[in-house]
Amino acid sequence: MQSRPTPARPTTRPTQPRPTHGGNLTWAASLAGCPPADILDFSASINPLGLPQSAVSAIQANLGALRDYPDPDYLTLRQALSQQHDLPIEWILPGNGAAELLTWAGRELAKLTATYLLTPSFSDYLRALSSFGAKIVRQPLKLDPSLAQPHLLIPAPPGSGLLLNNPHNPTGRLFSAKAVLPLLYQFALVVIDEAFMDFLPPAEQQSLIHLVPKYPNLVILRSLTKFYSLPGLRLGYAIAHPDRLNRWQTWRDPWSVNLLAAEAGVAVLQDRAFQQQTWDWLPPARQQLFEGLAQLPGLQPFPGSANFLLVQSQVAASALQQRLLCQDQILIRDCLSFPELGEAYFRVAVRRLSENQRLLEALADSLPHLPPRNA
Numbered sequence: 001m002q003s004r005p006t007p008a009r010p011t012t013r014p015t016q017p018r019p020t021h022g023g024n025l026t027w028a029a030s031l032a033g034c035p036p037a038d039i040l041d042f043s044a045s046i047n048p049l050g051l052p053q054s055a056v057s058a059i060q061a062n063l064g065a066l067r068d069y070p071d072p073d074y075l076t077l078r079q080a081l082s083q084q085h086d087l088p089i090e091w092i093l094p095g096n097g098a099a100e101l102l103t104w105a106g107r108e109l110a111k112l113t114a115t116y117l118l119t120p121s122f123s124d125y126l127r128a129l130s131s132f133g134a135k136i137v138r139q140p141l142k143l144d145p146s147l148a149q150p151h152l153l154i155p156a157p158p159g160s161g162l163l164l165n166n167p168h169n170p171t172g173r174l175f176s177a178k179a180v181l182p183l184l185y186q187f188a189l190v191v192i193d194e195a196f197m198d199f200l201p202p203a204e205q206q207s208l209i210h211l212v213p214k215y216p217n218l219v220i221l222r223s224l225t226k227f228y229s230l231p232g233l234r235l236g237y238a239i240a241h242p243d244r245l246n247r248w249q250t251w252r253d254p255w256s257v258n259l260l261a262a263e264a265g266v267a268v269l270q271d272r273a274f275q276q277q278t279w280d281w282l283p284p285a286r287q288q289l290f291e292g293l294a295q296l297p298g299l300q301p302f303p304g305s306a307n308f309l310l311v312q313s314q315v316a317a318s319a320l321q322q323r324l325l326c327q328d329q330i331l332i333r334d335c336l337s338f339p340e341l342g343e344a345y346f347r348v349a350v351r352r353l354s355e356n357q358r359l360l361e362a363l364a365d366s367l368p369h370l371p372p373r374n375a
Helices: 025-032 053-061 065-066 077-086 096-108 121-128 209-214 242-250 259-269 272-294 315-328 354-368
Strands: 092-095 113-121 136-141 161-165 189-192 218-223 238-241 299-301 310-315 333-335 342-349
Touching: 053 065, 053 259, 065 121, 065 259, 092 096, 092 242, 096 121, 096 161, 096 189, 096 218, 096 238, 096 242, 113 121, 161 238, 161 242, 161 310, 189 242, 209 218, 209 259, 272 310, 272 354, 315 342, 315 354
Parallel strands: 113 136, 113 161, 161 189, 189 218
Antiparallel strands: 092 238, 218 238, 299 310, 310 342, 333 342
């Protein structure tokens, strides 16, 4: 019997559209001409300390349980989150990443007369709101690196909603709980995405989770994938009034969270050593990266409270991104998906000290070879 001939490999790589999110290593590798594993990714703001061993052990211990459906109520995971935040489990709803829960928040906000959005904003907010025909009112945030605490005075008519994130993405600014609190009296529904809040030590966090029982118009969204380096598992949760969460439950597919993600979530929430290791790593690494960026001609980084930095650039961000990919296999996040920022800005995640240094050296080499944006 003749063996089948081996199919010829394609001589050209498929053209992929420019991604609107960070972390698209397949797209980056197609430009760099290397395997995705060779890309040093500064575009996705994921904890560079990697997958906690507690998560790996939980996944391995539960592989045999894949033959069963997950608990549809996710009681064990909700109990772990309940202990984390000192709230009854009825006030907590796990989701297939915070993105799934953002979709249902968008459906709620679309019922209101308008939804105010602090811009520039994460592009997924527009997706969630537009999917349900929400009226979106953009509220520009003053882009000033020297402004430590921007005001949050937002003139809005009664019956409006508000969607914001804290710390703010992409600027990295942290709004104080005191600054956000008046908004709960002004808006019919306030949805706060706290996806990066856990990168701050507990004493420095400005979360409003503890106020949810007092304010039925407050919804908090959290992610477990960024801090615990689990983006491939997709795991987040919402904290809101039980009536609202019960309504969301009727809208979504059953078993939204897979079994391994739920078990890993329980494990990492109890991993105090990994949490402390992250809080110890971030401040010096972020300061090293900030100072290094500030010393490079043509770059102006914004001070930030999260695990990423926004940088204003005198060269076009997309050209810089492409040169870094082709020359150094380094991926930065352009800001073309933020219409208010465009080519004038890029964003970089904070990584380990040696990786940050590699980025700074690559930037120092690339910047002199690129013309100014307005040239």
